[in-house]
Amino acid sequence: MFHFRDQDYRCSSEIVMRLVSGKWKLAILYVLSQTSLRYHELQKRLPDATQRMLTMQLRELERDELVVRKVYPVVPPKVEYSLSELGIQMVPLLNALCDFGTLYMESPLRNHSKADTSSVQYQ
Amino acid sequence: MFHFRDQDYRCSSEIVMRLVSGKWKLAILYVLSQTSLRYHELQKRLPDATQRMLTMQLRELERDELVVRKVYPVVPPKVEYSLSELGIQMVPLLNALCDFGTLYMESPLRNHSKADTSSVQYQ
DNA sequence: CGGTATCCGGCGCGATACTG
DNA sequence: CAGTATCGCGCCGGATACCG
Numbered sequence: 001m002f003h004f005r006d007q008d009y010r011c012s013s014e015i016v017m018r019l020v021s022g023k024w025k026l027a028i029l030y031v032l033s034q035t036s037l038r039y040h041e042l043q044k045r046l047p048d049a050t051q052r053m054l055t056m057q058l059r060e061l062e063r064d065e066l067v068v069r070k071v072y073p074v075v076p077p078k079v080e081y082s083l084s085e086l087g088i089q090m091v092p093l094l095n096a097l098c099d100f101g102t103l104y105m106e107s108p109l110r111n112h113s114k115a116d117t118s119s120v121q122y123q
Numbered sequence: 124m125f126h127f128r129d130q131d132y133r134c135s136s137e138i139v140m141r142l143v144s145g146k147w148k149l150a151i152l153y154v155l156s157q158t159s160l161r162y163h164e165l166q167k168r169l170p171d172a173t174q175r176m177l178t179m180q181l182r183e184l185e186r187d188e189l190v191v192r193k194v195y196p197v198v199p200p201k202v203e204y205s206l207s208e209l210g211i212q213m214v215p216l217l218n219a220l221c222d223f224g225t226l227y228m229e230s231p232l233r234n235h236s237k238a239d240t241s242s243v244q245y246q
Numbered sequence: 247c248g249g250t251a252t253c254c255g256g257c258g259c260g261a262t263a264c265t266g
Numbered sequence: 267c268a269g270t271a272t273c274g275c276g277c278c279g280g281a282t283a284c285c286g
Contacts, residue, residue, distance in 0.1 A: 012224030013149050013217060019227070021144065023259070026136050039268050050260065055269060065233055076267045077266085085232045093223045094136060100216045101135030104142070109208045110188055146279070162248050176279065178249060199247045200286090250285070257278090265270075 016093070019064050024049045024057040026094065029083070032067060033091050036082035066090060139216070142187050147172045147180040149217065152206070155190060156214050159205035189213060 020026055024046060031037060031045045043054060058081060061067035066087040072078040083091075104110065143149055147169060154160065154168045166177060181204060184190035189210040195201040206214075227233065 009153055009217075009221050010150050012222075012228065013153075013220040015224040015227060016220045017143070017149065020140070026140065027133050030133060030136075043268095050262095051269070052261090052271090053259065056259090077269085079268065086227060086230060089226065089230075090223060093219055096216055096219045097136040097139045099135075100213060101138040103212065104138060104209065105135065107209060107212075166248095173280065173282095174249070175251095175281090179279085200249085202248060248286095251283080253281090253283105255278105255280085258276095260275085261273085263271080263273105266268095 019066065022057050022060060024053060025061060026097075028054075028057055028061060028081075029066065029087060029090065029094060032081060032083050032087070033094070036080050039079050039081070042081060061087075142189060145180050145183060147176060148184060149220075151177075151180055151184060151204075152189065152210060152213065152217060155204060155206045155210070156217070159203050162202050162204070165204060184210075 020029070027046055027049075028042065031042065037045070039054075039058075042058075043049070043051070046054060049057075058067060058069065062069045065084055068082050068084045068087075070080045070082070072080070143152070150169055150172075151165065154165065160168070162177075162181075165181075166172070166174070169177060172180075181190060181192065185192045188207055191205050191207045191210075193203045193205070195203070
């Protein structure tokens with residue numbers, strides 16, 4: 001059913017989990033998939049993320065080379081974030097996650113009373 | 124680039140994250156995608172998972188209706204775990220995760236020295 | 247055989263204040 | 267404007283022991 005050997009499958013899929021595990025990473029990848037943004041613009045689109053968390057998540061995404069951070073040496077400071085090549089290649093997967101999420105929520109196979117689907121509220 | 128509205132996307136994809144977030148969930152879904160298994164057989168395939176964790180992860184997967192737990196009222200006890208309909212529908216997504224993980228690890232775009240790709244060892 | 251119960255530590259994340 | 271620094275807590279998961 002899977003087309004990978006045990007080792008391949010478990011390692012590879014868990015690598016992806018590590019890449020996107022973090023409270024704001026999916027949201028960041030999402031907004032950056034639409035357009036590059038400066039730090040403050042990201043803040044405005046993710047109003048519930050604290051400065052600290054937003055910076056931490058961006059740093060990790062940058063370290064993992066899904067996001068590119070470009071600093072313009074001007075005053076006042078200007079920093080622009082965008083998806084890297086790898087980040088862009090990840091977009092179809094993110095859409096697939098979304099597709100299954102929607103399928104799951106709307107599935108008649110699901111007993112809607114059991115699973116707690118409450119989630120963070122975005123503006 | 125994404126084909127969802129903000130709300131749809133962020134909520135739906137994070138639902139999936141919540142479903143599979145947990146140390147052994149991907150591994151469990153993987154082995155169950157190949158065959159139904161009794162508890163002790165699962166233990167043998169996931170030798171690094173403690174009893175406590177294995178049970179907890181299975182209970183959550185059952186609660187979220189990705190896995191079915193069937194109890195046979197016999198002595199000694201017999202319990203069999205298998206993927207639910209929803210769990211089976213999730214398999215292509217799990218493969219997609221694996222595909223990107225492999226792509227990511229092998230990508231020439233990646234600076235291999237930076238990202239820490241060490242992972243749990245499976246037997 | 248297929249689990250629970252209890253105790254405990256690490257770390258992801260929040261709140262708040264400060265800075266080049 | 268775009269960040270650090272510090273403090274603290276909840277909870278995920280490990281270790282160990284016990285049970286119907």
